Amino acid sequence: MTSKRNTFNKLLTHPSFIQTIVIVALSFFFPDDICFAQTGDTKETSLAISIPQCFEKPVVDGFLNDSIWNTVSHITTFTQREPEEGKPASEATDVALAFDTHNLYIGIRCYDSKVDQLIANEMRYDVDLSENDRIEILLDTFNDGRNAFFFSTNPLGVQRDGLVRNEGENLNWDWNGVWFCSTQIDSLGWTAEFAIPFRTLRFDENGPGEWGMNIGRFIMRNREEVFSTPVLRDYGYLGEFKVSKFGHISGFKNISQGSGLQVKPYLAGGMEDDRFTGKNSISNIGLDLKYSLTANLTADLTMNTDFAQVESDQERINLTRFDLYYPEKREFFLEGAGIFWFGERFSGNYDADVLFFSRRIGLSKDGSEKIPLLGGVRTTGKIGETDLGVLSIWTDKKKILDENNNEVETPLTNVSVLRAKQPVLGLSSIGVIGINKQAGRTVYNRTIGTDWNFYFAEQLQIGGFAAKTFDYGMTRDNGAANIDVNYMTDDVELQAQYMTIDNGFNPELGYVPRTGIRKVYFSPALATRPEFFGIRKTYFFGEFIYHSNPDWSLQSGYNLLSSYTLFENGSELFIGVPFQTEVLDEDFTIRDGTVISAGKHKFTRFVADYYSDRSQVLSGKITGKFGSFYNGTIKTLELGAVWKPSMHWKFDVQYQRNDIKLPVENGTFVTNLLIGRINWGLTTKMFSKLFVQWNDADHDMNINLLFNYQYLPNSDIYLVYNERWDVQHSPRINNRTIVAKLTYLFNV
Numbered sequence: 001m002t003s004k005r006n007t008f009n010k011l012l013t014h015p016s017f018i019q020t021i022v023i024v025a026l027s028f029f030f031p032d033d034i035c036f037a038q039t040g041d042t043k044e045t046s047l048a049i050s051i052p053q054c055f056e057k058p059v060v061d062g063f064l065n066d067s068i069w070n071t072v073s074h075i076t077t078f079t080q081r082e083p084e085e086g087k088p089a090s091e092a093t094d095v096a097l098a099f100d101t102h103n104l105y106i107g108i109r110c111y112d113s114k115v116d117q118l119i120a121n122e123m124r125y126d127v128d129l130s131e132n133d134r135i136e137i138l139l140d141t142f143n144d145g146r147n148a149f150f151f152s153t154n155p156l157g158v159q160r161d162g163l164v165r166n167e168g169e170n171l172n173w174d175w176n177g178v179w180f181c182s183t184q185i186d187s188l189g190w191t192a193e194f195a196i197p198f199r200t201l202r203f204d205e206n207g208p209g210e211w212g213m214n215i216g217r218f219i220m221r222n223r224e225e226v227f228s229t230p231v232l233r234d235y236g237y238l239g240e241f242k243v244s245k246f247g248h249i250s251g252f253k254n255i256s257q258g259s260g261l262q263v264k265p266y267l268a269g270g271m272e273d274d275r276f277t278g279k280n281s282i283s284n285i286g287l288d289l290k291y292s293l294t295a296n297l298t299a300d301l302t303m304n305t306d307f308a309q310v311e312s313d314q315e316r317i318n319l320t321r322f323d324l325y326y327p328e329k330r331e332f333f334l335e336g337a338g339i340f341w342f343g344e345r346f347s348g349n350y351d352a353d354v355l356f357f358s359r360r361i362g363l364s365k366d367g368s369e370k371i372p373l374l375g376g377v378r379t380t381g382k383i384g385e386t387d388l389g390v391l392s393i394w395t396d397k398k399k400i401l402d403e404n405n406n407e408v409e410t411p412l413t414n415v416s417v418l419r420a421k422q423p424v425l426g427l428s429s430i431g432v433i434g435i436n437k438q439a440g441r442t443v444y445n446r447t448i449g450t451d452w453n454f455y456f457a458e459q460l461q462i463g464g465f466a467a468k469t470f471d472y473g474m475t476r477d478n479g480a481a482n483i484d485v486n487y488m489t490d491d492v493e494l495q496a497q498y499m500t501i502d503n504g505f506n507p508e509l510g511y512v513p514r515t516g517i518r519k520v521y522f523s524p525a526l527a528t529r530p531e532f533f534g535i536r537k538t539y540f541f542g543e544f545i546y547h548s549n550p551d552w553s554l555q556s557g558y559n560l561l562s563s564y565t566l567f568e569n570g571s572e573l574f575i576g577v578p579f580q581t582e583v584l585d586e587d588f589t590i591r592d593g594t595v596i597s598a599g600k601h602k603f604t605r606f607v608a609d610y611y612s613d614r615s616q617v618l619s620g621k622i623t624g625k626f627g628s629f630y631n632g633t634i635k636t637l638e639l640g641a642v643w644k645p646s647m648h649w650k651f652d653v654q655y656q657r658n659d660i661k662l663p664v665e666n667g668t669f670v671t672n673l674l675i676g677r678i679n680w681g682l683t684t685k686m687f688s689k690l691f692v693q694w695n696d697a698d699h700d701m702n703i704n705l706l707f708n709y710q711y712l713p714n715s716d717i718y719l720v721y722n723e724r725w726d727v728q729h730s731p732r733i734n735n736r737t738i739v740a741k742l743t744y745l746f747n748v
Helices: 002-013 015-029 331-335
Strands: 048-050 073-075 079-082 093-099 103-111 134-140 148-153 159-165 170-172 180-186 189-197 210-219 224-227 247-250 261-274 278-294 297-303 373-383 386-395 398-401 407-410 413-424 428-439 443-457 460-471 479-488 492-501 517-528 535-548 554-567 572-584 588-591 594-596 599-611 618-629 632-646 649-661 668-683 686-695 700-712 715-726 732-743
Touching: 048 073, 103 134, 134 189, 148 180, 148 189, 278 373, 297 331
Parallel strands: 048 247
Antiparallel strands: 073 093, 079 224, 093 103, 103 189, 134 148, 134 210, 148 159, 159 170, 180 189, 210 224, 210 247, 261 278, 261 732, 278 297, 297 373, 373 386, 386 413, 398 407, 413 428, 428 443, 443 460, 460 479, 479 492, 492 517, 517 535, 535 554, 554 572, 572 599, 588 594, 599 618, 618 632, 632 649, 649 668, 668 686, 686 700, 700 715, 715 732
């Protein structure tokens, strides 16, 4: 108890924390005298370089032997963030930059004195490279200090790209641009050569020709992070995405984004054998079109949209009384997802409430039936400095079974969203959103809202939102509001939030699992770097979450005291003790035949979670949880292992077991969940994946096999095979599907 009190006292007496409290207090009494954080506060440490236009394009083969690389601009100074902030990189890096009318060229020599210790074991296109040696290039093409394009590769030449919005507030790894990269490994280290077409980027063709840029290199055997423009630890764990602190490159002139038209048709066909509906053929043809309305604004059109290649949801055991949150995986909705985000920033042990959740589109209300998408349009980009997003999608009619197993027909439905965000006062912003779901002529559901995010100091943000919903059965009690505070440095973090949601608040296109609540959230954390026992950093933190009814009577309480330790070798250890209270207004059916009675229930658990170094050939995870649960007990064991025997193969298996004993009828039961994946990558453009799941709580097993060959940039061949088994009594196949799909990208 004494150590916890000392930790909290350190937080309260930390100079930067006191300074923050003073700033917040003064801002309410003297708002005109408080300086909001502006872009470029540390320009004296930032890279600034002019790059030349070339008239001889290099061959992108990774060898860096073209004469152009000897005559262009070079960057050779890289500074550590980890493990020794501010010191020069342990290994030299040489970056050369040039451009012509159509492309930005980047050649990078990564010197390495221990080439045999390079960590490069991922071969799949667009895979997470965070456990590999790698290069990351971030380009702020509008030079707005907020948003950036992301390009990365490892020594094997795997390409990963993405979009950074609002300095890392939203990271979209599902954006796919057309760009070229090749790498080579030699006795000096490894090299990477990039050609990034200007048609892939968005920028102001009439601007001054200056972009923000930062380049990072990651040396995984040292867990070392180095950057061409220094990234301070006080920027937080997403500091590499702090776009306002990027260096700058200039000299761009006579460059063009081209016609800005891309056409991507697809053709799909296959067979389905369903135990209930019989055999059916599958044939589909459709089109995706992308057009640059202006240099800053892009329109996307989709017709007869198909998602055959999308992986099945990963199974989870639900022991709560709320619906689980499953992420969006469909490419059309993912690509522009960042600008449409609107909702709760901090959620603690709960999934965040969001007012627009695209996964609701194309699914029945209970999520069990897929509704065909006829098509739609999306426009995203900028008008002046304003971020703009417009989305309109039509879903078709379909006969489905309702909750009483009666056949009903879903109506032709339109979903439209308007989102705008305006920069103010440096890095701060205010925004609005409008959401409309129209089913037929008379049935509708609408949401309107405004949100804001203000930077009061370098590490301090205050944000929030207010919203209302309207529908054909509308009540007056239909609002929601939220305000939050976020303060983050390398050694002190503080998050706090207050949210209220009325009983009648009903965003049908959002994820809001419960209404009629007030929520208070508070999470202080203190970090230290003890430099013993191989520890790089340890966090001591708490989470205190209070869900109440509007009259402040308790619904749920969650209090966590915990520590998280990151070791020098990349392994992680989490230890925590959560104290939880659930007040049930009515009986809760936790599973068929097992009912927990209404009333107040308190339970306490102990949790320990360990991950080994995930960059190694063999890595693993073990989690143990045990304690009280609804007047009974629960024991949870989670095991995981990843084996990468070569760059071409990756085996991943996860197992979860819950052993539950409750003092009610049918209260003693066990749940098991087994998930396995096998990835095989022949090249960086060709891979196959087998995904198997067994969930005995739902008595089903799913098998998903995907083959993908990207024969040209953003042009793919897919072969997909799915099986769904009922394993409750005697195993039998409920559904079997095989689909082939071909796409081709035309750059007009």
